[in-house]
Amino acid sequence: MSAQYVAEFVGTFMLVFTVGCNVVTGGSPFAVTSIACTLMVSIYALGGVSGANFNPAVSLALGIANKMEWNEVGKYFASQIAGGIAAGFAYAVMFWDVFNLEPAAGFAWWQAALAEIIYTFMLCFVVLNVAASKMHAGKNQFYGLAIGFVVIAGGYGAGHISGGCFNPAVAIGIDSASAGLGFGWCVAYTIFELAGAALAAVLFKACRPEEKNQDEPAPQPGSYPIESRLLSEFLGTYMLVLTVGLNVLGGSKAPVWSIAASLMCMIFALGSCSGAHFNPAVTAAVALSGRNKIAASDVGKYIGAQLVGGFCASLTYMAMEKGQVFPLQPGAGHTWISAYFLEMVFTFLLCFVVLSVATVENVLHQYFGLAIGSCVTAGGYAIGAISGGSLNPAVSTGIALSSLLGGGHGIFHMFMYILFEIAGGLLAAVVFKKTHESEYTETPLLTSKA
Secondary structure (H helix, E strand, C coil): CCHHHHHHHHHHHHHHHHHHHHHHCCCCCCHHHHHHHHHHHHHHHHHHHHCCCCCHHHHHHHHHCCCCCHHHHHHHHHHHHHHHHHHHHHHHHHHCCCCCCCCCCCCCHHHHHHHHHHHHHHHHHHHHHHHHCCCCCCCCCCHHHHHHCHHHHHHHHHHHHHCCCCCHHHHHHHHHHCHHHCCCHHHHHHHHHHHHHHHHHHHHHHHCHHHHCCCCCCCCCCCCCHHHHHHHHHHHHHHHHHHHHHHHHCCCCCHHHHHHHHHHHHHHHHHHHHCCCCCHHHHHHHHHCCCCCCCHHHHHHHHHHHHHHHHHHHHHHHHHCCCCCCCCCCCCCCCHHHHHHHHHHHHHHHHHHHHHHHCCCCCCCCCHHHHHHHHHHHHHHHHHHHHCCCCCHHHHHHHHHHHHHCCCCCHHHHHHHHHHHHHHHHHHHHHHHHHCHHHHCCCCCCCCCC
């Protein structure tokens, strides 16, 4: 058997076996992180051998995007599913215990379908962008981190609805091992996940039009058509706000960690397309910082795409969470003024880091997404109990409008949150100009003395 098929079997086996061990042994708060890290390290270990798909949905997306030959897609499917089934029976025999695959109690099949479609889409979309695109394939070392941490975003966010498979090999492995408890949901889950993969391939080509023509080279970062950039901003903001809502309403064990991961992964995927702002305050900061990093005519378009993405995401999490919403407001015992001020301070941090690592002459090529996403980890844990840790007018808008639709209130405070978040972005631009004066000084051209 070729090495690449062995690699796919081994990588998928380790992934599904890790899932089983974590679930059977009681579900540590770090269970999802454990699964994500197994995927990440396996990708780094075996990416050079097989491409490290470990997921039939990923292989399908690569096939549709013309990144893998169709006869190879079928062989990869077989290797991955065999690895998943073998892992399912391995943990079943080791623990003499299994668990069934099905939507969580109280959730309908279509809610589980949305969870599996959307986060399988995210996983495949990130793979295509960071590991298979003309822009990034073979040119970065963040691919494993970006792909693996999609599991953190979706596992903590949507795991309480569908179980968080996002992978037909995982679904089939779990369902095969627990066949005595009932078998069949793996078929439905596989359909959902393959649909997410197909959607990822379509939107990948929409964001990166050069991928439609194999002979067309990748454009320079930032030079994509406005339609591609606006779609990028919509998708990144959508996934961010959806992950926020699902974590909060689902009572996640690690909401901030999951939200930060969703931002990081989409920044790595789309940073070279639109700049991956996903935040009106960031767009305002980039515009005010000058240096032609965004055209003045595009600022309003970016902000519009972000706000629409946030609102659509809020409608989606309402549907997935049976109409539940949550208000935009400070935590119990805290004042509005403290919430406003803290939103400004940590939005400043986020925007300042974006300017400092992603818009400078010497961009932080390998770690820009991790640096920016970690601002959410910093701010979310620091002030989440006080203000909610929105740090983003698109997040604030989505939360407030969905709360209004659900019978709540807070529109006035939405405007105040937005005002202070934008103020944080503008402050970041001012401080950036003071701390990065070299970015505004043209280097004189060297001339020959011949």
